[in-house]
Amino acid sequence: MSRELTAASLDRRNVLKASLLAGGGLALDVLIPFPVSALETAQEREHAAAQLSAFVSIAPDGTVTIMSKNPEIGQGIKTSLPMIVADELDCDWSQVRIAQADLDQKRYGEQYAGGSTATPRDWLPMRQTGAAARAMLVQAAALKWRVDPSELTTAKGRIYHAASARSVGYGDVASAAAAVAPPDLSAVPLKRPEQFTLIGRPMVGIDSARIVKGEPIFGVDMRLPGMLYAVYEVSPAHGGRLVKADVEAAKRAPGVQHVVPIVGNGDADSGLADGVAIVATNWWLADEARAKLRIDWDLSAAKGHSSSVYRAKADAAIAAGAGTDLRLDGDPAAALASAARRIAARYDYPFIAHAPMEPQNCTARYADGKLEIWAPSQTPQRGLDQLHKVFGIAPEAVTLHLRRAGGGFGRRLMNDYMVQVVAIAKALPGVPIQLMWSRPDDMRRDYYRPGGWHSFEAGIGAHGELIAFTDHFVTFGDGKTPARAAGFNVAMPPAGLIEHLRYSQSMMPTVVTTGALRAPGSNALCFASQSFLDEVALAAGTDLPRLMLTMLGERREIAPPGGGVPFDTGRARDVIEKVVATSAWTHKPAQSLRGKGFAFYFSHRGYFAEVVEASAAGGKVTVHKVWVAGDIGSQIINPMGAENQVRGAVIDGLAQALAGQAIEFVDGVAQQSNFHDFQLARIPATPEIEIAWVRPDKPPTGLGEPALPPVIPALTNALCAATGTRIRSLPVRLASA
Amino acid sequence: MQYRLDINGAIREVDAPPEMPLLWVLRGELGLLGTKYGCGVGLCGACTVHVDGAAQRSCQLPVGRVGHAKIHTIEHIGATAAGERLQQAWLKIDVMQCGYCQAGQIMSACALLGRTAQPSEAEINAAMAGNLCRCGCYNRIRSAIRIAAGLEEEGGHVA
Incomplete structure (x- = not known):
């Protein structure tokens, strides 16, 4: 299991507190594990425990209310975490109400959506919380009936005493339970997996019934009395500075109430860019008035930050040598020299945008030194910290409400829109402001998945075995540290599986803002490395699944250098063997111009092996079917949501490769602006997707990300099998036949 | 300009410039928030409504051209x-x-x-x-x- 989730580390910081719910009933609070930095002193911890709001509460009518602490961005966490609590509580799902918590990490523990971390982090504490509440209710019933708690059983929100044929609803003993001493969280008995009644059952998303009726639950649906709507005009080029703005004409435009020039702080990561906000009675009127702004920009910092220049610099870096070593195992140079066969290839992939359907937006009201925010953010605490850093606003002066986000994909890990709306709201005290970016704003001002280049070489031994592997990675950064989400993963297979290996890196600077996109790092590294390994496998006279199985060898755990989540070769084997079976794998094309491709990757604690069957005729690619085998631990908490995550990841990855997705720059200006030149998947191209789970006895882990990386090389490997042409650059561009 | 729009079976009066897309009349003037902005140029379909029973992109339909058409939105469907x-x-x-x-x-x-x-x-x-x-x-x-x-x-x- 993941080492940071041992019981020993949990019970140090878990705090339970029971109290009487207003109007009667049980309110149970749990303080779930924290970053150590969040609660530094004993006083703080005590204060936090005393200030807890109800995490789980049970009203006298039996209604169970569970707070959903994390941002909901479409990953289904608002349904799946409460399912875990409710299962251990042993109540009926129909009794459960779920309420979205405001940001308050001292009450709720970490509240963010990123890195597929919520399930592994919260699985045990959520179970313990539900089980503790159940134990207290049982204790209250035992006291009432003067029997031993061990004689009592529970089911669907009722407590039974078989010997006396009595039963009582949770609501009827909830108030009495509030007086029971809370049990030790780490010692409270948990269900055995076969006793689960909710975990593992397909459950409809808690907000779905509201979504199909168009109810206003998203960030952009926030409305406040007297609210005005804002747009924020920024430099067309990344890194541009405002020289002079003539805003008079815009001020006179229909509906415009205020024009607010904003001086940036020069820190692109903070989001406070130089710009001009237009505030109007209707968002469209604000957006229309932008055409009337006359702004002189200093774009000199962005000069030369063009995709063509980046490519030329990457070529030069690769020609210049291997760069700086990131990992050196054995003696790859000597092993290559001794190889029976050497094979080398270069791979690259472009910048791409997140493009969630709901553009970046945030609503804020600043009055009397207090700030209230309604944010669809994946990392609201980071937003709060940023407001403190940028404006000096004390966190205690801020109330931050989490709004459902229309997609995240990593874009909303950044809080630039929050900083911007607060800049506007501070300039207009008392006026609620909703800032929404237009689609072109969203596409041109992303924190993009950075492009990258790989120069690989492999040595194949006399018996067709891989004996040496090198990768020179060219990325973006300041020369010391890679730009955000532009780093390498030194645990990338085949590292740890072969003796002689070198990973090295070169960097070039960029003014373009970069960031994490679904399966950050992995979404690109997997394409490059698993495609090249497919080349190696074919050159060695085998195929990729066989090569991977051979290299994986005995079942064992491999610890990555410098710590982190270990890689379990046995779990990798199992998903590979599973997908080989479900897809009736063969790398030999069944018919002309149609073939299958395979790829495997381990990311975000999930093991995924995928096979794509595709054909290419006349330059047009058709994906016929995708087989997925995944291992995210012993339990698929909500199969309804889980399967949707896998399908979505597959469709997302296919679109990255096949829909032409690339953001290109000319002197720092993104050349793509909307869904005509940055295309997403559309329904006609959607293939059948068959999913199989491998469920070892391991703790459940997250699913927002790990299903994505393998689908891209599985596709490009399939296209090579179909056409004989190796795809070494994304997006896929086939010569028309 | 004043408009009387037939929306979800009721007449709604709005004051808006004729070029304002129906999407922004619905969201900004009438509080009908189920219809969504996604691209503003008819490429994504998030703003789809029914105009006399046919699916149309409300971001591409200026309010001045709605006339007597019967508009239905997700709130009514x-x-x-x-x-x-x-x-x-x-x-x-x-x-x-x-x-x-x-x-x-x-x-x-x-x-x-x-x-x-x-x-x-x-x-x-x-x-x-x-x-x-x-x-x-x-x-x-x-x-x-x-x-x-x-x-x-x-x-x-x-x-």
Whole structure:
């Protein structure tokens, strides 16, 4: 299991507190594990425990209310975490109400959506919380009936005493339970997996019934009395500075109430860019008035930050040598020299945008030194910290409400829109402001998945075995540290599986803002490395699944250098063997111009092996079917949501490769602006997707990300099998036949 | 300009410039927030409404050109037989992930069932090709339309 989730580390910081719910009933609070930095002193911890709001509460009518602490961005966490609590509580799902918590990490523990971390982090504490509440209710019933708690059983929100044929609803003993001493969280008995009644059952998303009726639950649906709507005009080029703005004409435009020039702080990561906000009675009127702004920009910092220049610099870096070593195992140079066969290839992939359907937006009201925010953010605490850093606003002066986000994909890990709306709201005290970016704003001002280049070489031994592997990675950064989400993963297979290996890196600077996109790092590294390994496998006279199985060898755990989540070769084997079976794998094309491709990757604690069957005729690619085998631990908490995550990841990855997705720059200006030149998947191209789970006895882990990386090389490997042409650059561009 | 619009069976009066897209009249002037902005240029379908029963992109329809047309939005669609079947089908197999595009998806699907009660896969693909779902819920969108049309008992894509 993941080492940071041992019981020993949990019970140090878990705090339970029971109290009487207003109007009667049980309110149970749990303080779930924290970053150590969040609660530094004993006083703080005590204060936090005393200030807890109800995490789980049970009203006298039996209604169970569970707070959903994390941002909901479409990953289904608002349904799946409460399912875990409710299962251990042993109540009926129909009794459960779920309420979205405001940001308050001292009450709720970490509240963010990123890195597929919520399930592994919260699985045990959520179970313990539900089980503790159940134990207290049982204790209250035992006291009432003067029997031993061990004689009592529970089911669907009722407590039974078989010997006396009595039963009582949770609501009827909830108030009495509030007086029971809370049990030790780490010692409270948990269900055995076969006793689960909710975990593992397909459950409809808690907000779905509201979504199909168009109810206003998203960030952009926030409305406040007297609210005005804002747009924020920024430099067309990344890194541009405002020289002079003539805003008079815009001020006179229909509906415009205020024009607010904003001086940036020069820190692109903070989001406070130089710009001009237009505030109007209707968002469209604000957006229309932008055409009337006359702004002189200093774009000199962005000069030369063009995709063509980046490519030329990457070529030069690769020609210049291997760069700086990131990992050196054995003696790859000597092993290559001794190889029976050497094979080398270069791979690259472009910048791409997140493009969630709901553009970046945030609503804020600043009055009397207090700030209230309604944010669809994946990392609201980071937003709060940023407001403190940028404006000096004390966190205690801020109330931050989490709004459902229309997609995240990593874009909303950044809080630039929050900083911007607060800049506007501070300039207009008392006026609620909703800032929404237009689609072109969203596409041109992303924190993009950075492009990258790989120069690989492999040595194949006399018996067709891989004996040496090198990768020179060219990325973006300041020369010391890679730009955000532009780093390498030194645990990338085949590292740890072969003796002689070198990973090295070169960097070039960029003014373009970069960031994490679904399966950050992995979404690109997997394409490059698993495609090249497919080349190696074919050159060695085998195929990729066989090569991977051979290299994986005995079942064992491999610890990555410098710590982190270990890689379990046995779990990798199992998903590979599973997908080989479900897809009736063969790398030999069944018919002309149609073939299958395979790829495997381990990311975000999930093991995924995928096979794509595709054909290419006349330059047009058709994906016929995708087989997925995944291992995210012993339990698929909500199969309804889980399967949707896998399908979505597959469709997302296919679109990255096949829909032409690339953001290109000319002197720092993104050349793509909307869904005509940055295309997403559309329904006609959607293939059948068959999913199989491998469920070892391991703790459940997250699913927002790990299903994505393998689908891209599985596709490009399939296209090579179909056409004989190796795809070494994304997006896929086939010569028309 | 003053307009009297027939929206969801009621006359709504608004004061807006004639070029203002219907989308921004709905969202900004009338508080009908189910219809969503996604691209502003008719490429994503998030803003789909019915204009005299046909699916249209409300971001591309200036309010000055609506005239006496009957407008229906997602808030009203459950009052129609096909709309209600679609909503139920959507929930039966829980089509959505983030859910932002789903109002537009359901409006396009409803217009499809209005003209073709039992659409083929090709007809579903053609009718829904203008509606983007960034989360990639397309397998279930197909399935839900088939369920609503009585062509499929259970979703074929649900665990």
